Amino acid sequence: MPQGAGPSTGEQARQHALAQLRQAILHGEMSPAQRLVENELAEQFGVTRASIRAALIDLEAQGLVERIRNKGSRVRVVSVEEAVAITECRMVLEGLCAAKAATLASDEQIDELKHIGTAMTKAVADGEPLTYSDLNHELHTRVREFSGQRTAVELLERLNAQLVRHRFQLALRPGRPQRSLNEHLAMIETIEARDPEAAETAVRAHLASVIEALRD
Template sequence: MRLITPSLAPQSLHDEVAASLRSRIFGGELAPGSFIDEAALCESLKISRTPLREALKVLTAEGLVRHEPRRGCFVNEVTAQDLDEIFPVIALLEGRCAFEAARRASDADLAALETLHERLTRHAKARRINDYYEANHLIHEAIITLANNRWLAQVIGDLRKILKLARLQQLHAPGRLEQSLSEHLAVFAALKARDSEGAEAAMRTHLTRQREALRELARNQPSRLAS
């Protein structure tokens, strides 16, 4: 990982430090529950404490880091209760995005989405789960963009960071890959029909079933998060 360049403006520097720490957290270098050694990070990034602490405030606000008085900062751990609370919220928010997308999408937008869904289908049939995750992410991002609501996009982005922290792999649950594809196609069918309410309901179902798949996966693999 490259060193942070301290010659940048203070605002830019702490943003860059925050991005570097996010990368370390999501990459597993800073594991959930681990202590964040400020002195060691300042040494490795070649920065002072000030931009690091500003960056930690940003990550604390995002829910990736927690601060404990007189102890310091730790990488947050996502609990089963957190997932039970987050999934209904993100289902509502992404459902609203699908509602708005169905009203706003142009023919060109739908053609682009169709290409993405064709890619998703190919990956599902070939059981290329990592590629499926990537196509799935692009589809969700496209629908959020079509909704054209920056507040929805911002809150969904923050919640997704928390879910990413949990390192969830719901597609490994038995039958989940096929079910997920069917759900995506249902959302897309509603979008093509300009059925706002149908698209919203289908997207909410899709997100809700993700949580159900994680519970099933946890029952079979107790180390996974469950209810």
């Protein structure tokens, strides 16, 4: 990670520390329940403790960090039941986005979704679950973008950040990518068909399957 990039204090330092910490948590470099020691993090990122503390407060608001009374901060643990509850919220919001995308996406944007679908099919055939997981994330991101529904997008970004660990675990489960591939291809096909109701149904069916997998 960059050491001491930019100023060590003030707003830029807080933003730098926030971006670095967020990436480390989202990429699994910092594991759930890991202690976040302000002194160590300040040294690692070349900023003051005050900048780290401010960044941790922001991450707490985003649901990525929890502060333990008299013990400082740690990476927040998201239980399976909470992951299910978050996914239930995603069903509503992502269903809305898919319906909007089916109406609003340009032909070029639909071609982009189809290219992702082709790459996902290849990743499954080649037995590359991590590539598949990245493409899965990209597909959902593009559908949200093409929906033009900024409020839903902002809410989903916050919800999805909390599910990173569970997403990777599901991607590595034997047989899971093969099952979810058809669900994702159905999402793409219904958006391509310009059928908002079918697109919403396809997304809900996919996320219902994710909930079932989380509970297994």
